[in-house]
Amino acid sequence: MVTPKSERESRPEAVEARSRRDDHAESTRQALVDSAVALFAERGYAGTSLDEIAKRARVTKGALYHHFHGKQAVFEAAFDAVETRVKRRIEALLRRPEPPWDRALSSLRAFVASCLDPAYQRIALHEGPVVMGWKRWREAEDHYSLGLIRQCLRDLIDAGELAAVPVEISSRLLLGTLCSAATEIAHSAEPERVAAEVEQAVLGLLDQVRLTPRQARAD
Known part of the structure; x- marks a missing residue:
């Protein structure tokens, strides 16, 4: 018998995995914000690119777009x-x-x-x-x-x-x-x-x- 999805996700190992994913997502977002603060403070908005923010945070640009829909959203987080x-x-x-x-x-x-x-x-x-x-x-x-x-x-x-x-x-x-x-x-x-x-x-x-x-x- 197939275990319902809701039941599988309520198991301790599923909760732990979800918690790890949440922690990873939060640490990635925080790294991006810290990177943006440093770069915007040093170079200003016009002089900073999303590529540079992602590179300094050591994440992919795709990860950046997972958290922010564009450069202004990153700035507002900073x-x-x-x-x-x-x-x-x-x-x-x-x-x-x-x-x-x-x-x-x-x-x-x-x-x-x-x-x-x-x-x-x-x-x-x-x-x-x-x-x-x-x-x-x-x-x-x-x-x-x-x-x-x-x-x-x-x-x-x-x-x-x-x-x-x-x-x-x-x-x-x-x-x-x-x-x-x-x-x-x-x-x-x-x-x-x-x-x-x-x-x-x-x-x-x-x-x-x-x-x-x-x-x-x-x-």
Whole structure:
């Protein structure tokens, strides 16, 4: 009697084989994304070919097309990788057992430092708006950054560090400011100097709106 396919696939050896296939597929995809990040950061979108990405990842071009339907899809995966790296770093800072004000300052400094990272700078800031289009790029920035800014503002308000401003619109205004600051850093001939000035300017603005202990008690 022939064993039904569903029963065969439920056997431990079938599950193990499927798991190995999944692991192999994931490692192949990760190798392609790592390769794309390195090459796009070094040569830019126009200067990088799919053949080069596959070769650096040590896979065939057919394997690349198994995971991505074209060059822009590979770029968007690289974009996601560098943005996710920054997002996770800031999320970790926002979870630290420190006063909310200190967490906010640490997160700001981490973001400014990220704007000096060659991969983030070129892929997320230089190439992203061009390859993805301005509207799609801004939507992506909203996805990666808006929630972090919103959380940070709420923590500061709950701690009595800031007045009870409208969180949603304030978060969007801050996101616009930080996107502009990141662009200034990325396009400057002296990015380290501009990054230091951005940090100084934003910290100064935050100090201006920070409540004093007396004001916090009055609220």
